Amino acid sequence: MQRKTLFYSALALTLLTVAFLVVPVIMSVMAGLTKNFFLGIKSGLTLEWVVQVWDLYQDTIWRSMGIALACLIITLVAGVPAAYALALSKSRWARIFEETLILPVAIPGLAIALALIQTYGGFREFRMSWAFILVGHVLYTLPFMVRSVLAVLSSIPLHEYEEAAASLGAAKRRRFFDIVVPNAMPGILAGSLMVVTLSIGEFNLSWMLHTPLTKTLPVGLADSYASMRLEVASAYTLVFFIMIVPLLIAMQKFGETGRARKSARR
Amino acid sequence: MTMTQTGSGSTEISLMNCAKSFGGQQVLKPVTLTIEAGETLVLLGPSGCGKTTLLRIISGLESPDNGSAVLFNGEDVTRLPIEKRHVGMVFQSYALFPNMTVRQNVGYGLTTGQGNERLSKAERDARVEDMLKMMRIHELADRSIDQLSGGQRQRVALARAIAPRPRVLLLDEPLTALDATLRDDLRMEINALLRSLGITAIYVTHDQAEAMALGDRIVVMSKGTIEQIGSPEEIYHQPVNMFVATFIGATNALSGKWTREGFVPDGQEKPVATPRSSAFGGNTLCFRPETIERIEESHNADGSLEGTVKTAAFLGSCHRVVVEMPGGQRLTLEGAWASAPAPGDVFKFKIDEGGVLPVWSTNQ
Structure with missing residues (x-):
């Protein structure tokens, strides 16, 4: 009872x-x-408001998706090899590097943005292009990719696979693509979803780094809250939801299968 | 079993002054050794003796200290990384790739173009097929690695290592992770495989039974140095020192002293029948448990020894007793005796003349 x-x-x-x-x-x-x-x-x-949002702000939506995609490509190209190197290295410097890599997560986005503007703001073309925002996003999301891949690589006997592949005649590049990448795939996928989601939703950095011509979706959202009818702003939120929720669900699903596979192996 | 020739014929390996230091400490003292083409050489020793380090130097996974050289058929490969040496390697943990099926694992070494061998897809498939059949894992070909048992994994690892027809096959404790019966079966299989391939093989183990069964020659190592190199028979019957005598097989070390007439054990007055004392020294007499002759209690024989049976066991093919000598020392003795000795019995025996090991210790 x-x-x-x-x-x-x-x-x-x-x-x-x-x-x-x-x-x-x-x-x-x-x-x-x-x-x-x-x-x-x-x-x-x-649906009038949604249509209005689409008319007024579709450039921010495309831009956000473009930045997220570019950000993903850069974090993959830089982050996966970095995680591989970190997983193989036993040196103290590798551990220190691993720690410094998460600094951008801990430092407020506004501070990073300010530092970027102070340093590179003078390069006019760069300052005015969406690439400037991209740099901020890469700084912010790279640690998530590296961490995610590194976690998987640390949980497998990577050294042994490496040595076995080398004994079979595979040089470094072959080992990376044949052995490391396929076995790190759960981490790479989880990291990718994380990077895309974070990049699409990122506001602090983007707000500081944007120009009126390089607004991203969340910046546009803030803009519409400030200057448009409440209905339009809300419709904008709806659009954002439609974009981000499937990604979040995929992330959740993926985490579950990853855990299930891990416990099945035990 | 299909006969498969190695690609480059058999390879002779020469090690010259191969040493290895880690952080200022020399874990492997300079080793100079030639491994003949087609020979199976076993590196045997307790953990930390340097045997794995030596194997890794031969493989190219570890580079030796300056002044060392590794030669394959006279060609200096000291600075070649493992992927350019064309060696096959079997690891203790198997190290099979979990992202590939059995078939893909076995075929992987054929895709890397090592040993200047360029095979067409059809040739590769045929070779993999041969390997799977030879190792009797054909029905597992399309399974993933985590669906295999330990013994199956080891077969796959072997097939994967020999598929590219390496110049030399290196095996690092390949049976340690398996249970006892499986170990015996696979040991025999590996033996037959190495003979049929005629490949130069280096096998690392800490298990002396494995070493005896597989090696054409055994290298006994301890603390980074080679203690003895020899055939299994030589190592067993003519150990060069106490370490080798006690590490390989069981050894009794009877304490006493050497006199002009022979060896007088502690607690006894008469010397035992032994070879001439000039070849021996120290204050022990070492012999194997089975190199004795049991003597009837009533029978009187020169140079016999006697003690009291403490424990007795029947092992099927022979009896084993632990006998306490008058000096209080215990010896383990074995033989196929007509009557079973029992605890408390007086046990009278004689050490075979050829059974005394040429080793002794002085620190008792």
Whole structure:
């Protein structure tokens, strides 16, 4: 009897918490779909605001996706070999490097952005292009890629695979592509999803680094909150949701299968 | 089993002053040694004796100290990395690639173009097929590595190592991770395989039974130096020192002293029948448990020894007793005796004349 009471009160608390978090989401989505937010649902539903967002801000959406993709490519090309080198190295410097690599995560994005502007702001073309934002995003997301790949590489007997492949005549490059990359794949995929998600949602850095011509989606979102009708801003949130939620779900799914595979191996 | 020739014929390996230091400490003292073409050489010793380091120097995974040289058929390969040496290697942990099937693992060494061998896809497939059949893992060909048992994994590892027809096959404790029965089976199989391939092979182990069964010659190592090199028979019957005598097989070290007449064990007055004392020294007489002759209690014989049976066991093919000598020392003795000795019995015996090992110790 007592157990039952405990169960139901726990359930109630959980539902309450979920509701506390979910209701604003629903409100926001509804706001983006109603004709007049102040009149409420009875004013009728419409896609007008979404269309308006698309017309006004689609450049920010494309730009965000472009930056996220470029960011992913750079973090893959730089991050995977870096993780490989770190996993193989036993030197103290490798450990120190590994620690410094996570600094950009700990330092506020605003500070990084300020440092970038102070240092490179003078290069006009660079300052005005979206590549400037990209640099900030790479700085911020690279540690996530390296960490994710490194975690997988540290959990397998990488040294032994390396030596076995070498004994079979595979030079460094072959070993990297034939053995390291395929075996690091769970980490590479998890890291990739993380990088894309973080890049699309990144605001602090982007807000400091953007120019009126290089707005990203979250910057545009802030802009619409400040200057547009609430309905338009909410519709914009809806668009953002549609982009980011599938990525989050994929990340979650992937984490689960990764864990399941790991425990199956034990 | 299909006969498969090695690509480059058999390779002779010469090691010249091969030494290795880690952080100022020399873990391998300079070794000079020639491994004949087609020979199976076993590096035997307790852990930390330098045997694995020596194997890794031969493979190219470790580079030796300056002044060392490794020659394959007279060609200096000291500075060649492992991927250019065309060696086959079998690891204790198998080190099979989990991202590949059995078939892909076995075929991997054929895709790297080592040994200047360029095979067409059809040739590669045929070679892999041969290997799978030879190692009797054909039905596992398309399985992934985590679906295999330990013994199966070791077969795959062997097939993978020999598929590219390496100049030399290096095996680093390949059976240590397996259970006892499987180990015996695979040991015999590896033996037959090495003979049929006629490949130069170097086999590292700490298990003396494995060394005896596989080696044409055995190199006994301890603390970074070679103690003895010889055939299994030489190592067993003519150990050069106490370390080799006690590491290979069981050895009794009877304490006493040498006189003009022969060896007088502690607690006894008469010398035992032994070879001439001039060849021996120290204050021990070493012999194997089975190099004795049991004597009837009533029978009187010159140079016989006697003690009291402490424990007795029947091992199937022979009896084994632990006998306490008058001096209080215990000896382990073996033989196929007509009557089973029992604890408390008086056990009378004579050491075979040829059975005394040419080793002794003086620090008792």
